[in-house]
Amino acid sequence: MAHLRKSDILLLLLLSLHIIIAQENESSIIQPASSLYAGKHPSSWPSSSGYFRFGFYPQGNGYSVGIWLVGRSENTTVWTANRDDPPVSSNATLEFTTQGRLLLRTEDGMEKIIANLTMSVSVDAASMSDTGNFMLYQNRTVVWESFNFPTDTILGGQNLSGSHNMLISSVSRSNHSSGPYLLRMQDDGNLVAYANNPAELDPSDAYWATMTNGWYFSVLNLNERGVLAMYSSPKFHQEKVLANLSATGNETMIIYRATLDPDGNFRLYSHQLERNTISHKWQILNDECDAKGQCGLNSYCSSRGKDTECYCYPGFTFIDENTKSLGCSQNFTIDGCVARKDLVIHYNITTLDNMSWAGDPYSVKPNLEKEDCKKACQEDCSCGGVLYSDTKSCRMYRLPLKYGKRHGNITTTAFIKFILGSTISPPPETSQILISEGNQSLVLTMGETKASF
Numbered sequence: 001m002a003h004l005r006k007s008d009i010l011l012l013l014l015l016s017l018h019i020i021i022a023q024e025n026e027s028s029i030i031q032p033a034s035s036l037y038a039g040k041h042p043s044s045w046p047s048s049s050g051y052f053r054f055g056f057y058p059q060g061n062g063y064s065v066g067i068w069l070v071g072r073s074e075n076t077t078v079w080t081a082n083r084d085d086p087p088v089s090s091n092a093t094l095e096f097t098t099q100g101r102l103l104l105r106t107e108d109g110m111e112k113i114i115a116n117l118t119m120s121v122s123v124d125a126a127s128m129s130d131t132g133n134f135m136l137y138q139n140r141t142v143v144w145e146s147f148n149f150p151t152d153t154i155l156g157g158q159n160l161s162g163s164h165n166m167l168i169s170s171v172s173r174s175n176h177s178s179g180p181y182l183l184r185m186q187d188d189g190n191l192v193a194y195a196n197n198p199a200e201l202d203p204s205d206a207y208w209a210t211m212t213n214g215w216y217f218s219v220l221n222l223n224e225r226g227v228l229a230m231y232s233s234p235k236f237h238q239e240k241v242l243a244n245l246s247a248t249g250n251e252t253m254i255i256y257r258a259t260l261d262p263d264g265n266f267r268l269y270s271h272q273l274e275r276n277t278i279s280h281k282w283q284i285l286n287d288e289c290d291a292k293g294q295c296g297l298n299s300y301c302s303s304r305g306k307d308t309e310c311y312c313y314p315g316f317t318f319i320d321e322n323t324k325s326l327g328c329s330q331n332f333t334i335d336g337c338v339a340r341k342d343l344v345i346h347y348n349i350t351t352l353d354n355m356s357w358a359g360d361p362y363s364v365k366p367n368l369e370k371e372d373c374k375k376a377c378q379e380d381c382s383c384g385g386v387l388y389s390d391t392k393s394c395r396m397y398r399l400p401l402k403y404g405k406r407h408g409n410i411t412t413t414a415f416i417k418f419i420l421g422s423t424i425s426p427p428p429e430t431s432q433i434l435i436s437e438g439n440q441s442l443v444l445t446m447g448e449t450k451a452s453f
């Protein structure tokens with residue numbers, strides 16, 4: 001048996017250590033002319049730690065291309081390529097071509113480039129990093145990285161800024177197509193969450209903001225120690241820490257992830273890799289109903305603990321009972337207010353305390369008593385609902401009512417007017433509108449501002 005000297009042992013140890021490191025790096029470097037297969041092995045490339053993977057993952061009845069964090073019972077998708085494309089079948093392939101392009105080939109022969117690079121860039125390697133960033137290299141320089149094209153998530157070491165400044169929520173935890181919420185690091189320095197209105201972003205669709213106006217061209221950064229913070233442009237050296245989890249746990253074995261979740265809440269999660277647990281430690285909303293658009297038009301959101309529920313305003317019914325988020329409608333619609341002078345419209349009006357909704361009132365009447373505010377809506381054909389506040393202001397809204405919310409903390413009272421029906425009256429000189437509440441009814445005579453009970 002050979003007798004080893006201390007220095008030999010040290011050398012051996014160093015050598016084996018070096019080999020391990022080299023192997024680790026080797027396994028995460030992907031050479032051109034490599035392929036992945038949706039339905040067979042290999043379907044993904046691992047990072048050197050094995051915790052992150054890039055490749056095909058199951059989506060619907062097929063597969064999507066993306067990056068996920070491997071967990072024992074559940075994987076967490078952190079990025080999806082072309083997220084709004086339909087899933088591909090098990091016969092699809094992903095080729096890292098000899099020219100260094102990531103080419104997705106679907107069964108019907110369609111080809112799609114995943115990383116958009118100019119022709120002059122010649123990629124010679126790719127790698128899935130242990131931070132969850134998939135990178136393409138030209139001569140050891142990163143020329144493309146998934147961190148620059150976030151979908152709904154940022155990971156430790158990733159920024160939201162400049163031309164890659166927003167996150168769009170996923171449809172659901174299992175469907176990673178673009179969902180209804182958006183978080184944007186704006187050039188004006190505000191980090192703002194919006195109901196993702198496809199037409200255009202309107203301030204009235206916003207439901208959360210950092211109110212850091214003037215922090216022009218800031219960066220939202222999540223670092224690898226779990227600090228989620230905004231940094232103003234270098235000229236001003238301002239820092240706003242949104243969350244700091246760095247005091248907790250074993251930093252080397254924790255992956256931090258901030259996701260704009262399908263419910264519109266932006267949450268910071270930590271994944272303890274060894275213990276294989278996920279916990280969420282910070283979020284922007286305490287009341288889930290604050291995410292605008294949980295409930296559709298003419299409905300309102302009310303939460304009890306973690307559960308939110310949509311309710312129709314009195315006199316309205318769900319457009320689709322199974323998809324309450326689509327909102328509610330009335331049985332009756334009457335075009336315009338004065339178009340049909342022969343119609344007698346019967347209204348009722350209900351009171352809902354602790355209500356609010358969004359949008360601009362078409363009329364604001366200051367200093368009214370509650371009953372007068374209610375009456376003002378009853379008497380105005382345009383009025384669909386009013387919000388009456390402590391300050392005696394009476395704000396009148398047309399239908400549809402948008403982003404309704406009911407919560408014990410809200411001090412405004414709403415009156416909702418709805419149509420019970422209409423009758424054709426014999427054509428008098430003036431038309432009448434009958435408003436009834438309980439046994440009382442009010443006949444309005446158009447043309448004269450006279451009302452009689």
Ligand SMILES: *[C@@H]1O[C@H](CO)[C@@H](O)[C@H](O)[C@H]1NC(C)=O
Nearest residue numbers: 021022024025026048129130
């Ligand atoms: C291997 O990876 C480690 C950490 O990821 C890095 O520090 C090191 O420089 C890499 N070695 C080589 C040879 O690329």
Ligand SMILES: *[C@@H]1O[C@H](CO)[C@@H](O)[C@H](O)[C@H]1NC(C)=O
Nearest residue numbers: 059060061087171175176177
């Ligand atoms: C994901 O949701 C989108 C939008 O609702 C839908 O069009 C698409 O079919 C869904 N995809 C899957 C795989 O279910």
Ligand SMILES: *[C@@H]1O[C@H](CO)[C@@H](O)[C@H](O)[C@H]1NC(C)=O
Nearest residue numbers: 044053070071072073074075
């Ligand atoms: C998670 O990802 C790994 C690696 O791709 C895969 O083997 C495993 O089946 C996935 N787990 C789940 C629950 O999808």
Ligand SMILES: *[C@@H]1O[C@H](CO)[C@@H](O)[C@H](O)[C@H]1NC(C)=O
Nearest residue numbers: 039062088089090091092107
């Ligand atoms: C994949 O291709 C094979 C051979 O062409 C075919 O038999 C099979 O039906 C295809 N699978 C799917 C899911 O389309």
Ligand SMILES: *[C@@H]1O[C@H](CO)[C@@H](O)[C@H](O)[C@H]1NC(C)=O
Nearest residue numbers: 082112113114115116117118
């Ligand atoms: C690729 O990038 C070019 C220029 O940056 C842009 O004009 C083009 O629309 C992009 N293509 C895709 C598919 O994103």
Ligand SMILES: *[C@@H]1O[C@H](CO)[C@@H](O)[C@H](O)[C@H]1NC(C)=O
Nearest residue numbers: 122123124137138139140141
């Ligand atoms: C790669 O980069 C190195 C150093 O940056 C340079 O010396 C070399 O010429 C480059 N090679 C190619 C093929 O561009």
Ligand SMILES: *[C@@H]1O[C@H](CO)[C@@H](O)[C@H](O)[C@H]1NC(C)=O
Nearest residue numbers: 157158159160219220221231
């Ligand atoms: C992210 O932002 C931080 C803070 O401004 C900056 O120090 C860092 O270099 C940025 N990282 C990347 C990858 O751009």
Ligand SMILES: *[C@@H]1O[C@H](CO)[C@@H](O)[C@H](O)[C@H]1NC(C)=O
Nearest residue numbers: 227229241244245246247248
């Ligand atoms: C985060 O918290 C740790 C521990 O309390 C502290 O050392 C560190 O300075 C904090 N970081 C920031 C950016 O506030």
Ligand SMILES: *[C@@H]1O[C@H](CO)[C@@H](O)[C@H](O)[C@H]1NC(C)=O
Nearest residue numbers: 247248249250251253274275
């Ligand atoms: C860090 O990890 C080690 C080994 O897994 C464990 O013994 C220790 O309690 C951990 N420390 C903290 C603060 O979680």
Ligand SMILES: *[C@@H]1O[C@H](CO)[C@@H](O)[C@H](O)[C@H]1NC(C)=O
Nearest residue numbers: 285286287288407408409410
């Ligand atoms: C409601 O008010 C209570 C007491 O003022 C407060 O603790 C709570 O956070 C508020 N809830 C919401 C959802 O605003």
Ligand SMILES: *[C@@H]1O[C@H](CO)[C@@H](O)[C@H](O)[C@H]1NC(C)=O
Nearest residue numbers: 314315316317330331332420
């Ligand atoms: C709407 O119409 C249906 C069928 O005509 C009726 O059953 C229902 O009660 C009506 N709902 C309201 C709120 O008037």
Ligand SMILES: *[C@@H]1O[C@H](CO)[C@@H](O)[C@H](O)[C@H]1NC(C)=O
Nearest residue numbers: 348349350351420436437438
């Ligand atoms: C009108 O509203 C009142 C109060 O909400 C309600 O008691 C009454 O039943 C309603 N009348 C009709 C006909 O719906």
